[in-house]
Amino acid sequence: MESDVASQDDNVQNPLQEFLLYNQNVKFIECIWVDYFGITRVRKFTLARAAELSNTRGYITLNPSSMACHLDGAPIQEISSPGADRMRPDWTSLRVIGNDPTRAAVMCWYIGKEIVSRNALPAGLLQPQAPYEDEGAPARCPRTALRRILRLSHQAHGAHFQVGFELEFYLLDEPYDPVKHNPDPDDIEPPAAAAASDAVVPTTNNDNKPLPPPPPPPSTQPQRDRKTYWATASSLRGKHGDVVEACVDALEECGIPVDHFQAQKCTQQFKISLGPQEAMRAADSVILATEIIKRVALKHGLYATFFPTPFSNKPSSGLHTHISIHGVSSSACSAYLAGTLFRLPLLAVFGMPNEVSFTRLGGAPDVSEWVSWGTENRNAAIRQIRPNHWELRIVDATANIYLVLATCIGAGLLGIKDKTPLLWEDCKGNPSTMDAFQRIESGINTLLPDGLGVSLKILNSGFMGLDKVLGEGILGFYRLLRKADKHRQDQMGGREVEVFLAKEF
Incomplete structure (x- = not known):
C-alpha cells in the first residue's frame, strides 16, 4: 500500500511527542481542516499512525474533493482531475478536544496538487505550488494565506x-x-380556504342591515417573535x-x-x-x-x-x-x-x-x-x-x-x-x-x-x-x-x- 509519508528527517523536533507527555490519556488524533466552502472536515488517526506521521513529517493523502466539491458531494468538473489532495498536520496546533481527554485535534495545512483541467484556467493555477516550510501551498491553502498576511503585516508595519x-x-x-421548520407558504393552504371558496357569504343581517366585511383569511406567513x-x-x-x-x-x-x-x-x-x-x-x-x-x-x-x-x-x-x-x-x-x-x-x-x-x-x-x-x-x-x-x-x-x-x-x-x-x-x-x-x-x-x-x-x-x-x-x-x-x-x-x-x- 502506498505510504502517506513524503519525507523523513530524524533531526526534526517532535511536538506530538512533547504534547503526549502532558496528555497521556490521548488515544486518537483528529486531523481537522476547513474546505473552501466553510465545511469542517476530519480524518481520525490512531495514536500509532499519528506518531508515524509526526516522526517522518509525512502528509495525508485525501480524495481530490477534500477541499472543494459541491454541497451534494458531486465533484466540481471545472477542477476535477485524477490524483489526490494532500494535507500536512500542523503539529504545533495540537489541543485536547474539550473535556474528552482521549481525543486531540490538530489543524492542517493544505498542500494541494497540480491541477489538470479541460477548461482554461489562469496560468498560476496550472503550476505546482511548492509549500512553505511546514506549511501549505501559497496558492491553495486558506490557512497559509492567513499566515502569509500576518507575516507581511509584521514585516512591513510592525503590526x-x-x-x-x-x-x-x-x-x-x-x-x-x-423544510420542516420553515414550510414554504406557497405550499400551505389556509385552513378555511377550501370551504370558504364555495360558501355563500351573507351581506345583510335579519333586519336587512349591511354586515361588516368578513375578516381576511388567516395569513400563512409566520409571525415574527x-x-x-x-x-x-x-x-x-x-x-x-x-x-x-x-x-x-x-x-x-x-x-x-x-x-x-x-x-x-x-x-x-x-x-x-x-x-x-x-x-x-x-x-x-x-x-x-x-x-x-x-x-x-x-x-x-x-x-x-x-x-x-x-x-x-x-x-x-x-x-x-x-x-x-x-x-x-x-x-x-x-x-x-x-x-x-x-x-x-x-x-x-x-x-x-x-x-x-x-x-x-x-x-x-x-x-x-x-x-x-x-x-x-x-x-x-x-x-x-x-x-x-x-x-x-x-x-x-x-x-x-x-x-x-x-x-x-x-x-x-x-x-x-x-x-x-x-x-x-x-x-x-x-x-x-x-x-x-x-x-x-x-x-x-x-x-x-x-x-x-x-x-x-x-x-x-x-x-x-x-x-x-x-x-x-x-x-x-x-x-x-x-x-x-x-x-x-x-x-x-x-x-x-x-x-x-x-x-x-
Missing part, C-alpha cells in the same frame, strides 16, 4: 493582531430541518442553561478563552463570546469551538445549529468577528479602517458566502446593508469599539474563517500602505432607516451585495489590490469555485441547498 469571535447558535430539541430574550436570566435556567455551561467548560478545557456567554435575542438562541487570541490561534479556536459545542449539545440530547437564518420568524445568527491591530499609530488605524470600508463589498463575498447569508441584511436589526461604521453602533456593518478595535458584522458560520481574516486584514493593510483617507463619518444612527440625504452626509453611498449573483459580479470585477498581498492564485481559485458552485446551486434550487447546508452548520 500584530488580536481576534475574537461571537458564536451565535440555537439549541434545538431535534436536528434542524429548513417580538419578545426579547437578550441576557434574560430565565433563558439560562434548566436544561438549556446547563448545556451552555457544559459547552463553556469544554471550551476552556481545550484552551479556548471565553469572555462571556448569555441568552441571545430569541428563545433557545444563545451566544458564547470567545476571548481575544493571536489571529491564527483564534481562527483555529473558532473552528474547534463550533465542533465542540455541537458534540457537547448532542451528548445532552440537544442539537446546536449555527445556520445563519434557521427560522423565518426569529432572529438570525452571525459570527461577529472582532479584530484589533497593535503596534501602529492612530493615523495608521484610521487608514486601516478606511482600507477595510473601501473593500467591504468584496470582503462580504468571503464573509457571507451563501444565499442564506444575505437574508441577515437590511431586515435584521443588527446588520445594515450599507457600507458604514459607527462607534458602538451595532446597526452599522462595522462597529468600532476603540480606534484600533473593530467588530465586523458581515460574517456568519458558513464562511471559511481563514479566508475571511486574510482578506479583511489584507484590506486594512492596503489602507495603511496607500494612506487611504477615512471618507465615511462615524454613523450615529441606523443606515437602513436613514433617508438618502442623511446617508450622503455621512458618506454612506455603497450597498453590500444582496445575493450570490451580485457577489459573483463583485468577485469577477477584480480583487481591489488584495491579490498583491495574498497572491492571485488563491483568490482566482476561489472565484473559479464560486462560479461553478453558483451554477450548481441554481440547478439544485434554494430549498435543496438549504437542506445540505443545514446538515453541516
Whole structure:
C-alpha cells in the first residue's frame, strides 16, 4: 500500500511527542481542516499512525474533493482531475478536544496538487505550488494565506493582531430541518380556504342591515417573535442553561478563552463570546469551538445549529468577528479602517458566502446593508469599539474563517500602505432607516451585495489590490469555485441547498 509519508528527517523536533507527555490519556488524533466552502472536515488517526506521521513529517493523502466539491458531494468538473489532495498536520496546533481527554485535534495545512483541467484556467493555477516550510501551498491553502498576511503585516508595519469571535447558535430539541421548520407558504393552504371558496357569504343581517366585511383569511406567513430574550436570566435556567455551561467548560478545557456567554435575542438562541487570541490561534479556536459545542449539545440530547437564518420568524445568527491591530499609530488605524470600508463589498463575498447569508441584511436589526461604521453602533456593518478595535458584522458560520481574516486584514493593510483617507463619518444612527440625504452626509453611498449573483459580479470585477498581498492564485481559485458552485446551486434550487447546508452548520 502506498505510504502517506513524503519525507523523513530524524533531526526534526517532535511536538506530538512533547504534547503526549502532558496528555497521556490521548488515544486518537483528529486531523481537522476547513474546505473552501466553510465545511469542517476530519480524518481520525490512531495514536500509532499519528506518531508515524509526526516522526517522518509525512502528509495525508485525501480524495481530490477534500477541499472543494459541491454541497451534494458531486465533484466540481471545472477542477476535477485524477490524483489526490494532500494535507500536512500542523503539529504545533495540537489541543485536547474539550473535556474528552482521549481525543486531540490538530489543524492542517493544505498542500494541494497540480491541477489538470479541460477548461482554461489562469496560468498560476496550472503550476505546482511548492509549500512553505511546514506549511501549505501559497496558492491553495486558506490557512497559509492567513499566515502569509500576518507575516507581511509584521514585516512591513510592525503590526500584530488580536481576534475574537461571537458564536451565535440555537439549541434545538431535534436536528434542524429548513423544510420542516420553515414550510414554504406557497405550499400551505389556509385552513378555511377550501370551504370558504364555495360558501355563500351573507351581506345583510335579519333586519336587512349591511354586515361588516368578513375578516381576511388567516395569513400563512409566520409571525415574527417580538419578545426579547437578550441576557434574560430565565433563558439560562434548566436544561438549556446547563448545556451552555457544559459547552463553556469544554471550551476552556481545550484552551479556548471565553469572555462571556448569555441568552441571545430569541428563545433557545444563545451566544458564547470567545476571548481575544493571536489571529491564527483564534481562527483555529473558532473552528474547534463550533465542533465542540455541537458534540457537547448532542451528548445532552440537544442539537446546536449555527445556520445563519434557521427560522423565518426569529432572529438570525452571525459570527461577529472582532479584530484589533497593535503596534501602529492612530493615523495608521484610521487608514486601516478606511482600507477595510473601501473593500467591504468584496470582503462580504468571503464573509457571507451563501444565499442564506444575505437574508441577515437590511431586515435584521443588527446588520445594515450599507457600507458604514459607527462607534458602538451595532446597526452599522462595522462597529468600532476603540480606534484600533473593530467588530465586523458581515460574517456568519458558513464562511471559511481563514479566508475571511486574510482578506479583511489584507484590506486594512492596503489602507495603511496607500494612506487611504477615512471618507465615511462615524454613523450615529441606523443606515437602513436613514433617508438618502442623511446617508450622503455621512458618506454612506455603497450597498453590500444582496445575493450570490451580485457577489459573483463583485468577485469577477477584480480583487481591489488584495491579490498583491495574498497572491492571485488563491483568490482566482476561489472565484473559479464560486462560479461553478453558483451554477450548481441554481440547478439544485434554494430549498435543496438549504437542506445540505443545514446538515453541516
